[in-house]
Amino acid sequence: MANQETRQDESLSTLMERGNVFAAQCPSREVLKHVTSRWGVLVLVALLGGTHRFSDLRRKIGGVSERMLAQTLQWLEQDGFVLRISYPVVPPHVEYSLTPLGQEVGLRVEALADWIQEKLPNILAAQQADA
Amino acid sequence: MANQETRQDESLSTLMERGNVFAAQCPSREVLKHVTSRWGVLVLVALLGGTHRFSDLRRKIGGVSERMLAQTLQWLEQDGFVLRISYPVVPPHVEYSLTPLGQEVGLRVEALADWIQEKLPNILAAQQADA
DNA sequence: TAACTTTTAGTAAGTACTTACAGAAAGGTA
DNA sequence: TACCTTTCTGTAAGTACTTACTAAAAGTTA
Numbered sequence: 001m002a003n004q005e006t007r008q009d010e011s012l013s014t015l016m017e018r019g020n021v022f023a024a025q026c027p028s029r030e031v032l033k034h035v036t037s038r039w040g041v042l043v044l045v046a047l048l049g050g051t052h053r054f055s056d057l058r059r060k061i062g063g064v065s066e067r068m069l070a071q072t073l074q075w076l077e078q079d080g081f082v083l084r085i086s087y088p089v090v091p092p093h094v095e096y097s098l099t100p101l102g103q104e105v106g107l108r109v110e111a112l113a114d115w116i117q118e119k120l121p122n123i124l125a126a127q128q129a130d131a
Numbered sequence: 132m133a134n135q136e137t138r139q140d141e142s143l144s145t146l147m148e149r150g151n152v153f154a155a156q157c158p159s160r161e162v163l164k165h166v167t168s169r170w171g172v173l174v175l176v177a178l179l180g181g182t183h184r185f186s187d188l189r190r191k192i193g194g195v196s197e198r199m200l201a202q203t204l205q206w207l208e209q210d211g212f213v214l215r216i217s218y219p220v221v222p223p224h225v226e227y228s229l230t231p232l233g234q235e236v237g238l239r240v241e242a243l244a245d246w247i248q249e250k251l252p253n254i255l256a257a258q259q260a261d262a
Numbered sequence: 263t264a265a266c267t268t269t270t271a272g273t274a275a276g277t278a279c280t281t282a283c284a285g286a287a288a289g290g291t292a
Numbered sequence: 293t294a295c296c297t298t299t300c301t302g303t304a305a306g307t308a309c310t311t312a313c314t315a316a317a318a319g320t321t322a
Contacts, residue, residue, distance in 0.1 A: 169309085196310065196311055198311070198312090199309085199310060199311080202309095202310095220318095220319095221317055221318040221319060222319085223317080
């Protein structure tokens, strides 16, 4: 089903129990792509702060278009990280939150984002150094 | 220098001390993009395992083209995460390794990648659930 | 001499990501 | 009736990411 050419050190069986991001055909690559996507990271971190409505997220995440936010939320929902609850009213009312699985990734993504935010001065300094 | 329109809750001074990934103009966004890029993640994790030559990385990271690997390494080098040592011989011999700063991000990125690899079965199950 | 080695630049071409914009739904308000 | 609300979808158009392919350097091997 996945993994024919690239067979570095993972057999079909290992693939079923544990992904291998270094293998081109491994499905974990797709998940990684969603989680680390431009807006995916920010959505996960934002939702760690609690349930948000669509427009709340859009306001909080500077620069997202409605189109991209919607698409990103769908990716994360399909991967089982985001829970979407839609109330059948007009105008629409939809609430997004993290599933238990989503909170786990969220924490890891947040750790990364936080580190970058904190170390930004060091990074900018390093950039200057060899510029 | 950065941050004119988007001014959510960070002043120019705060920006100098700590990034804010939620602000569209914050330079941390660029760094985040490099680190979480398709190949950036894999390069960082691979280099946590020690110094690698260009072709070692290419072999290890399934699916990268030479072009993209080179570009990704340049991004990470400019951000101060990767150290590039070139020996003036023919054919070329170049070694890549992580700087102290690079090891710190690397660990965070690895934590994320590892989690995804471990939880892949759960994620695939979740995908099936609402498919 | 022809071919091979390793790393990277450059080009053209293709694919994927992003944006901007218009539009829909059903009811309340001016 | 005209307009506003919120959450999306579809479209066209633009930008960025990726790939495939060509080429270079200078010495070693067939």
